[in-house]
Amino acid sequence: MMHRNPQIVLRLTHISKKYEIHHEKPTLVEKFVKRKNETFWALNDINITVHKGEKIGIIGRNGSGKTTILKIIAGISTPTNGVVQTVGRVVSLIDLAAGFHAELTGYQNIYLNGMLLGMLRGEIDEKIKDIIAFADLKQFIDAPLFTYSNGMTLRLGFAIAVHANPDILLLDENLSAGDNNFQQKSRNKLKEFFKQEKTIIVVTHNLDFVASTCTRVIHLRRGTVIHDGGLEVLKAYDPAWKK
Amino acid sequence: MKPRGVRHVWELLWGMTEKELRARYKHTIFGFLWLVANPALQMLIIGFVFPLFVQNPIDHYNYYLFTGLLAWNFFSLSLSKATPSIVFERNLIKKSIFPRFVIPCSITLSNAINYIAAFFLFLIPIIFLHTLTPASLIYFMSGLMMIFIFTIGASLLTSALNVKFRDVNFFVQAILLIWFYATPIVYSLSQIPPRLMWIWHFNPLTSAIQLMQAAVVGSAPPGSSMLTANIVTIALVTAIGVIVFNRESRYFDDWL
Numbered sequence: 001m002m003h004r005n006p007q008i009v010l011r012l013t014h015i016s017k018k019y020e021i022h023h024e025k026p027t028l029v030e031k032f033v034k035r036k037n038e039t040f041w042a043l044n045d046i047n048i049t050v051h052k053g054e055k056i057g058i059i060g061r062n063g064s065g066k067t068t069i070l071k072i073i074a075g076i077s078t079p080t081n082g083v084v085q086t087v088g089r090v091v092s093l094i095d096l097a098a099g100f101h102a103e104l105t106g107y108q109n110i111y112l113n114g115m116l117l118g119m120l121r122g123e124i125d126e127k128i129k130d131i132i133a134f135a136d137l138k139q140f141i142d143a144p145l146f147t148y149s150n151g152m153t154l155r156l157g158f159a160i161a162v163h164a165n166p167d168i169l170l171l172d173e174n175l176s177a178g179d180n181n182f183q184q185k186s187r188n189k190l191k192e193f194f195k196q197e198k199t200i201i202v203v204t205h206n207l208d209f210v211a212s213t214c215t216r217v218i219h220l221r222r223g224t225v226i227h228d229g230g231l232e233v234l235k236a237y238d239p240a241w242k243k
Numbered sequence: 244m245k246p247r248g249v250r251h252v253w254e255l256l257w258g259m260t261e262k263e264l265r266a267r268y269k270h271t272i273f274g275f276l277w278l279v280a281n282p283a284l285q286m287l288i289i290g291f292v293f294p295l296f297v298q299n300p301i302d303h304y305n306y307y308l309f310t311g312l313l314a315w316n317f318f319s320l321s322l323s324k325a326t327p328s329i330v331f332e333r334n335l336i337k338k339s340i341f342p343r344f345v346i347p348c349s350i351t352l353s354n355a356i357n358y359i360a361a362f363f364l365f366l367i368p369i370i371f372l373h374t375l376t377p378a379s380l381i382y383f384m385s386g387l388m389m390i391f392i393f394t395i396g397a398s399l400l401t402s403a404l405n406v407k408f409r410d411v412n413f414f415v416q417a418i419l420l421i422w423f424y425a426t427p428i429v430y431s432l433s434q435i436p437p438r439l440m441w442i443w444h445f446n447p448l449t450s451a452i453q454l455m456q457a458a459v460v461g462s463a464p465p466g467s468s469m470l471t472a473n474i475v476t477i478a479l480v481t482a483i484g485v486i487v488f489n490r491e492s493r494y495f496d497d498w499l
Contacts, residue, residue, distance in 0.1 A: 019497060071496065075340030078493035092339065099338035103266040112262055115255045117339050120248070144269075 007087070009168060009199050010050035010073065015082035017043040017068055017223075042068040043079070044223040050168075053197040057210035059237055060220035066203040069220070070094065070170050073201065088167025089118050094203075096157030102146040106137055109145055110160055117164045127163045134189075135159035136182065155182055162189050169193060171202045207234050207241050252342055259349035264356065278361045282312040293429050301431050303460040306372060309365060310459045311428030311452050314386070317358035318394050318448065319419050321351040325398035326405050326415045333499040343492040347402040351394050359387075369459055379458040386454030389477060393447050396481025403484075403491040406498045426452060431462065432469075444472040447480070 021038040043065045050056065058066050071077035072084055074092045099116050100109050110131055114124040124131075132141050135155045140148065148156070171190070193200060194213055204210060210217060210231075217233035219226045227233040234241060268277070286309045293308075294300050301307050325347040329336065332346050369375060405411040426448045435443065443449045450465040450473040457464040465473070 076337060077496040090340070095334070095337055098334040101262055101266060103269045104262060108262070108265070112258050113338075115251070115258045116335060116341055118251065118341070120251055121254050121258075 007052045008049055009052045009087045010048070011083075011085045012046050012048045012069075012072070013083045013085075015043055015046040015069075015072060015079045015084065016041060017065075017072065017077070018080040042223050043072070046082070046223075046225060048218065048225070048228070050199060050201070052199055054216055055194060055200045055214045056202065056216045056218060057214035058201065058203045058218045058220060059205070059207065059210065059234070063222075064220040065223040066220055067094075068223075070201065070203055073168070074170055086168060089164065090168045090170065091117055091161050091164050091166035092170040093158065093161050094170060094172050096154045096161065097150075098157075100145050100153060100157070103144055105144055106132075106135075106141040106148070106156060109156070113157070113160045114164065117161065119164055131156075131159045131163050134163070134185070151182070158186055162186075162193070166198065168199045168201065171200060172204070207238060210234060252345070255341060256345045256349055256352065259345050260352045260356070263349055263353035267353070278357050279364055282309060282316055282361075285312050289429050297430065297434065301460075301462065303372060303374065306369065306374075307431075307456055307460050307462060308429060310455050311426070313358060313361055313365065314390055314452050314455055315423060315426060315428050315448070317354050318390055319423070321354040321394045322398050322401065322415060323419060324354075325350040326401040327412045329402050329406050329495060330409070330499065336495050336499055343495060344399060344488060347398045348395060351391070351398055355391055355394075372460070374459065374461045376461065382454045382458035382464060386451045386458065389451040389454070389473070390448065392481055393451070393477045396477065396484035399484035399488040400480065403488040406491065406495050422446070422448075427456075428452060433463070444469060445476065447473045447476040449473055 019040045019042055021040055046065075046069065058069065060066050068077065070092065072079050073086065074090055075084070075086075076092075099113050101112060104112065107128075110128055111121065111124055114127075114131075115121070119127075135152075135158070137152060137156065140152065145153065200213075202210065202214065211234060215230070216228070217231060217237075218228045219233050219237050227236055286305055289312075290305045290308055294304065328346050328350055329343070335341075335346065336343065401411055401415055425442060425446050427443070432440075432443060432449070432453070450470045453462070453465040453469075456462045
């Protein structure tokens, strides 16, 4: 399924990311005394252009720069060199429980979290019923978040993120929130996204998942793109993988 | 970074401020009254001890003291809470892209709302003092603006620097202790020998608090040289705060 709509929604141009390795936090004195730092290039001259509606799987070993690339696309991290251009709302489903406040109720947290994801108050007003229904929190919605179980928090996080109407969705394949029932529900919701014209970028070790959902595969090794192409990249990445 | 609606930034700032206000007095019995109780206790103690040492007492000393203490508490609470705020709220930083300044600014804003509410309570006894004049409102508003802008600027600077250099938080705690005595809260500038006056020229809170005291008990407002020096310092600190925060905020994630 190639894309009739050629609109570019994401462009990474010569992206590099350097991390300083700090074994411990530097103090002010150390900063002025010793100037040289160990550095580590997590990404090296990455060039990726993504069109609207593409489903992309990013694969690679641990430490190949997969997470860094997602953070840079999400705008959470700033590249050392290069330019990131995105069109539309980018929502990451990586850290679902982040951004909640334990003392506030589920209801209040929906507003806070929704706004952090870029939603306007009016937008949340319209969707709050759906979000509560999707998260399946019932009477707990008026209880402070510290009374929630882990699963409930993740469910709420997931429900808010998918209702934020993302144009570009950043995913981690290890996404598991709640019980079987909710996992089924979230999988269905994601499938819905996969069918729509949404742009989805998945970071994963699960090659089967990529094969069944993605149209394009990017293989990263030590911060550089080794392969960028169709599903044949999977075979090149792991010859032992059969499908 | 893509431009975001101004409306969204305001809504987010307000949402975060609401969160601060809601979360602070949760599970406390007296809630908001703590805000007045704290400076009231300070006032009682200082109001008892200080006149024992100083011969020339200030008119309506307890009111004078309380005015300064309320404003000082706004400043010191905001700064000491905002400085480590980026580090404490690291899970927000890692969640999504949003203008980072809402984190320290929402703390200052929530403290400002608390402060204004406390001041309104304080206004009731002030009215019976019959010291309020038409100029009071102007004095108070100018003092409030000065201290508010300075707090925003200073907290942007310290919160941004604290991400890389965690010493900044300790430094702020230490400097606040000294700063209290370098601000005319328990004493009046008229008690300071002129050869030392330059110290207060560097302290932007001097004029701000003098203006508020002038509004409440009709003490002398700051002179023009003091006012100019303080305004210049406020502008400078705020400009540096905005620039540093802007530059550093892009790399917060690397250090958290």
